[in-house]
Amino acid sequence: MKASPIDPKRIDLVLSRHPKGAQGSLVNVLHDLQAEFRYLPKEALAKAAEHLDVPAAHLYGVATFYESFHLKPRGDHVCTVCMGTACHVRGAPRLLEQAERDLEIPSGQTTKDMQFTLEHVNCVGACALGPLVIIDGKYHGNMSPDRLSRVLGKMGKRKGSK
Ligand code: FES
Known part of the structure; x- marks a missing residue:
């Protein structure tokens, strides 16, 4: 779509x-x-x-x-994985991989149904919360791949769902 x-x-x-x-x-x-x-x-x-x-x-x-401006259409939901150093050492790469698997898109892309955009950023200044994922502006600290998968699933996106 x-x-x-x-x-x-x-x-x-x-x-x-x-x-x-x-x-x-x-x-x-x-x-x-x-x-x-x-x-x-x-x-x-x-x-x-x-x-x-x-x-x-x-x-x-x-x-x-400005990084805050986007020239490509974005999904209804935006999932941003922090890949700054502090989050990286606490497992951010596994979070990004999980999100890429669940959403079936690489970081920087939007799902075909325009439901989700997945992106990663460098440090957003909340390192104490790491590893950190921001979903629709809400900070989810100490994130684990399983929990991220559950959150995305609740929002209607899990691998294989349309
Ligand atoms: S490295 Fe993720 S918030 Fe700083």
Whole structure:
């Protein structure tokens, strides 16, 4: 299944909250667009560049500079495994492998049904909780592969399920 087509009216609505040509609001505009779509669709970036009167290449440059912006569609749920040093030594690689098995996608990808995005990051500054997995913004500390599998299963995703 592909990501839904982007309704231009939703883009216009977000942009209408920001004055035309307000180049100083560029990052806020990107945040608002991402809040609306969970990523930054190229149609939205093109309209935002026009609205703010900045070159599209500049807008892309900003969008790719910040790790918090995403240029690809994301799933309804986002599972992020911390692979920073402290989490790594406490077993993060096994967590990532478990999630990849359960979701049947490699890290950095989204399931075909757009239900889950799996990703990994380097240290999010909560090392005492490691190994750490963040699911839809909620921190799950001292995670084990079994527990992660159960959490993902409860959310409707286990190897073999559709
Ligand atoms: S290494 Fe995972 S939170 Fe710091």
